[in-house]
Amino acid sequence: MNKDNVFDHIARLDLNLFRVFAVIYRERNLTRAAERLCISQSAVSHALARMRQQLDDPLFVREAQGVVPTALAMKMWPDIEDGLSFFERAVDRGASFDPARDIEQVILAMNDEIEPILLPVFAAGLQREAPGLRIASVRVNRPTLRADLATGRLDCAIDVAQAAEESLQHAPLTRDEFVVLSSTAAPIDRAAYLAAGHVTVSARRTGRSLEDWELTRQGIERRVLARCQHYQSACHLVAAGDLLLTIPRSLALAANALTGNHIHPLPIAIPAVELHLFWHREREKSPANSWLRNTLLHTLGKGPKS
Helix, strand or coil: CCHHHHHHHHHHCCCHHHHHHHHHHHHCCHHHHHHHHCCCHHHHHHHHHHHHHHHCCCCEEEECCEEEECHHHHHHHHHHHHHHHHHHHHHHHHHCCCHHHHCCEEEEECCCCCHHHHHHHHHHHHHHHCCCCEEEEECCCHHHHHHHHHHCCCCEEEEECCCCCCCEEEEEEEEECEEEEECCCCCCCHHHHHHCEEEEECCCCCCCCHHHHHHHHCCCCCEEEEEECCHHHHHHHHHCCCCEEEEEHHHHHHHCCCCCCEEEECCCCCCCEEEEEEEEHHHCCCHHHHHHHHHHHHHCCCCCCC
16 A cells, blocks of 8 residues: 555544544453443444444454454554554643643744843743753844744744734833943933944844934934944943943843943933743643743743742
């Protein structure tokens, strides 16, 4: 029988019949099999007849105390028993989720600037409950974010709050106020901030940074003299000259560790930067995704661990 014929044959076979087969095989009696299955004996006989016709074999023959399996039935039994056990394990896993058993890898998307801050915390929380779990961190790609989360290429993403997307669910993760870095300890007031040259950080080639969008809403335009891709590079630029860097506080503490710049309050009030945890609506009720979300939120004190 070629592969196409095998698949066609399986497609026509009612898989429920294998459960009837298993009970008959164990009980060796149609009456007891019917009692175990909670159906009538005629229903058992009808199911067996269908299976006999499809497999072209009697499968069980009568004897004084009940039935005995044919040579084909005995040959089939080990595989049928294994198959039914596989389905039972699948059902059990759906009903009683165990992350240490049921998850091998999670893929998180986040900006590479926040990865050194969040990933160690997340990894510790996840691997505490699922030792040996593989964790992959990749860069957020906003144009494909919805599709990546929908298809499972990503499990969750961490990004700034963005325009509402019907298929995406999200929860606030962190809130970080902006501060200013300079090479000197001299206080920075509004006038000094507006008169200074600035360095800005963005992964994009053009366009305003997040803080510049907020400043522009207030009619404020900074004098940006340098643009770079990473905050670590920006901190070195600040240390080497008179430029100022506007940066979320947590990133300032991490990225500035090697440069020794001074941290000042931002003299112009703008909203704090918020990071949100994103996932796809279709995976809302997935036990694995639910566990992942709850664990990530719990590690940052954003909710009780369920």
